[in-house]
Amino acid sequence: xxxxxxxxxxxxxxxxxxxxxxxxxxxxxxxxxxxxxxxxxxxxxxxxxxxxxxxxxxxxxxxxxxxxxxxxxxxxxxxxxxxxxxxxxxxxxxxxxxxxxxxxxxxxxxxxxxxxxxxxxxxxxxxxxxxxxxxxxxxxxxxxxxxxxxxxxxxxxxxxxxxxxxxxxxxxxxxxxxxxxxxxxxxxxxxxxxxxxxxxxxxxxxxxxxxxxxxxxxxxxxxxxxxxxxxxxxxxxxxxxxxxxxxxxxxxxxxxxxxxxxxxxxxxxxxxxxxxxxxxxxxxxxxxxxxxxxxxxxxxxxxxxxxx
Amino acid sequence: xxxxxxxxxxxxxxxxxxxxxxxxxxxxxxxxxxxxxxxxxxxxxxxxxxxxxxxxxxxxxxxxxxxxxxxxxxxxxxxxxxxxxxxxxxxxxxxxxxxxxxxxxxxxxxxxxxxxxxxxxxxxxxxxxxxxxxxxxxxxxxxxxxxxxxxxxxxxxxxxxxxxxxxxxxxxxxxxxxxxxxxxxxxxxxxxxxxxxxxxxxxxxxxxxxxxxxxxxxxxxxxxxxxxxxxxxxxxxxxxxxxxxxxxxxxxxxxxxxxxxxxxxxxxxxxxxxxxxxxxxxxxxxxxxxxxxxxxxxxxxxxxxxxxxxxxxxxxxxxxxxxxxxxxxxxxxxx
Numbered sequence: 001x002x003x004x005x006x007x008x009x010x011x012x013x014x015x016x017x018x019x020x021x022x023x024x025x026x027x028x029x030x031x032x033x034x035x036x037x038x039x040x041x042x043x044x045x046x047x048x049x050x051x052x053x054x055x056x057x058x059x060x061x062x063x064x065x066x067x068x069x070x071x072x073x074x075x076x077x078x079x080x081x082x083x084x085x086x087x088x089x090x091x092x093x094x095x096x097x098x099x100x101x102x103x104x105x106x107x108x109x110x111x112x113x114x115x116x117x118x119x120x121x122x123x124x125x126x127x128x129x130x131x132x133x134x135x136x137x138x139x140x141x142x143x144x145x146x147x148x149x150x151x152x153x154x155x156x157x158x159x160x161x162x163x164x165x166x167x168x169x170x171x172x173x174x175x176x177x178x179x180x181x182x183x184x185x186x187x188x189x190x191x192x193x194x195x196x197x198x199x200x201x202x203x204x205x206x207x208x209x210x211x212x213x214x215x216x217x218x219x220x221x222x223x224x225x226x227x228x229x230x231x232x233x234x235x236x237x238x239x240x241x242x243x244x245x246x247x248x249x250x251x252x253x254x255x256x257x258x259x260x261x262x263x264x265x266x267x268x269x270x271x272x273x274x275x276x277x278x279x280x281x282x283x284x285x286x287x288x289x290x291x292x293x294x295x296x297x298x299x300x301x302x303x304x305x306x307x308x
Numbered sequence: 309x310x311x312x313x314x315x316x317x318x319x320x321x322x323x324x325x326x327x328x329x330x331x332x333x334x335x336x337x338x339x340x341x342x343x344x345x346x347x348x349x350x351x352x353x354x355x356x357x358x359x360x361x362x363x364x365x366x367x368x369x370x371x372x373x374x375x376x377x378x379x380x381x382x383x384x385x386x387x388x389x390x391x392x393x394x395x396x397x398x399x400x401x402x403x404x405x406x407x408x409x410x411x412x413x414x415x416x417x418x419x420x421x422x423x424x425x426x427x428x429x430x431x432x433x434x435x436x437x438x439x440x441x442x443x444x445x446x447x448x449x450x451x452x453x454x455x456x457x458x459x460x461x462x463x464x465x466x467x468x469x470x471x472x473x474x475x476x477x478x479x480x481x482x483x484x485x486x487x488x489x490x491x492x493x494x495x496x497x498x499x500x501x502x503x504x505x506x507x508x509x510x511x512x513x514x515x516x517x518x519x520x521x522x523x524x525x526x527x528x529x530x531x532x533x534x535x536x537x538x539x540x541x542x543x544x545x546x547x548x549x550x551x552x553x554x555x556x557x558x559x560x561x562x563x564x565x566x567x568x569x570x571x572x573x574x575x576x577x578x579x580x581x582x583x584x585x586x587x588x589x590x591x592x593x594x595x596x597x598x599x600x601x602x603x604x605x606x607x608x609x610x611x612x613x614x615x616x617x618x619x620x621x622x623x624x625x626x627x628x629x630x631x632x633x634x635x636x637x638x639x640x641x642x643x
Binding site: 218 | 372373374397398399400401402405406408409410413414415416417418419420421427428431432457458459460461462464465475478
């Protein structure tokens with residue numbers, strides 16, 4: 001019997017068919033994330049806030065360090081938020097345009113949060129994955145180092161650093177970077193311990209892949225999900241941390257400012273009939289943190305669908 | 309025919325510490341594999357059988373090198389793999405590849421099939437161009453019975469049998485000389501098992517592979533192997549040609565093992581008398597003195613506890629580790 005011509009053709013077609021694009025786990029997660037309304041709205045809000053922080057300068061009518069001496073002492077009456085004067089958010093206690101100040105504060109707060117989270121993701125993940133993968137004595141030494149660093153009261157060290165080396169933005173970034181990766185290293189190590197016993201890691205080892213490549217190719221991509229979630233939740237806590245430092249008057253230095261510093265200042269002047277000095281920075285602060293938390297929640301649900 | 313792999317006195321022990329013990333107290337030794345010696349001829353398939361916990365997988369991992377051996381020689385084409393440092397050994401890994409039991413767990417879920425199969429190629433021949441790599445991956449996919457246009461798919465989009473084929477393709481892309489299959493079919497259902505076993509036999513013939521095939525299903529091992537080793541508690545009990553071992557087993561443990569294979573005929577199955585092994589596998593932390601099988605052996609003698617039985621040739625390359633293998637009715641005589 002002749003083979004069915006149609007069958008043969010179908011088989012040949014199949015062999016030369018266009019390559020089928022697979023659905024990666026990342027693609028699935030992306031789809032789940034975009035189905036989560038709260039997370040998507042929060043993401044949009046975050047993008048708007050970032051745009052406000054980085055592009056708001058061009059909308060502001062006043063330079064952020066221009067002191068309007070004519071407003072001194074008359075803030076409560078003449079510094080009110082209005083479109084006519086160009087002070088959209090009113091003025092602060094020194095007669096500076098609050099809109100421009102909030103723009104800068106938002107930008108710096110976001111940067112502090114993102115830099116802290118980035119350091120945590122890069123340093124913490126690699127450090128934790130390395131410790132977990134090699135295990136044994138290396139793991140012991142690396143993780144005990146983390147324990148020692150964690151046992152130092154960091155608020156105290158940061159305050160000392162800021163006092164001794166001067167209060168600069170760089171010092172603040174350095175201080176926050178120094179602490180933020182510790183927790184991440186622990187999380188990454190714990191995850192690595194479970195992943196490294198999976199068979200695909202053993203296969204890679206048996207194939208002769210270099211240990212560092214195993215970490216980068218097989219371990220890190222598989223723990224990235226949890227790392228990303230933790231990082232998005234870390235950003236707001238970094239912002240809160242920075243705000244607290246600034247609230248104490250140790251963080252960002254004048255003429256620069258951050259949301260924490262603005263809130264602190266607004267808080268001091270709340271009795272002078274200028275509630276907008278507290279309200280606007282506080283509004284942006286709360287909105288930013290809420291949005292980050294919702295995005296983080298959405299990412300967790302999307303990347304770890306079994307955990308819901 | 310030449311010997312490709314020659315294992316002598318291979319032992320693998322693990323240190324086991326009681327949780328909460330001091331770091332300086334001596335750990336207990338777990339004897340996973342003890343004094344294994346065998347040869348594998350090029351192009352042949354060696355089956356390894358034994359119940360769970362008998363050290364089959366540890367033996368495979370010691371040969372592949374994911375578990376360090378504590379003693380003995382693994383002579384692969386004149387090089388002692390056991391004595392190499394990690395960097396030297398990495399070079400030799402291209403010639404010895406392994407297929408694992410759980411097909412899905414052995415594939416990285418974040419990588420596409422193409423990336424997974426090409427990984428050994430990227431590792432050992434980093435200069436290969438992208439197009440060349442893709443061509444070789446697709447050729448191999450076709451060879452193991454996967455449609456080459458699925459190259460960009462991810463492991464979770466495949467069935468168990470397909471995943472095992474991906475694993476086989478990955479193991480074969482470097483054209484290894486020795487392929488170690490650690491229960492490659494036990495996680496698959498029976499119809500797929502047959503396909504995978506036949507694929508392996510076909511590939512072995514086409515590529516001149518030498519194989520070590522581990523399973524606890526004797527009928528599968530018998531089908532694919534030339535030689536079979538029976539393991540019990542980390543030691544070899546019997547070694548013979550597949551046909552000899554399955555029809556005329558000499559060691560009481562092999563006899564029990566072979567009689568446990570069901571016969572696909574209810575009448576015969578019912579009529580069969582079979583020695584039933586009682587008890588459990590003893591702990592490998594404290595193996596019995598003398599013959600490790602003596603605690604469950606139907607032919608137990610007083611002398612069994614005294615010394616390790618010699619792994620002796622009873623004729624025609626048939627090795628048995630039991631001095632009483634010929635005595636059919638020792639038990640009856642002493643009783």
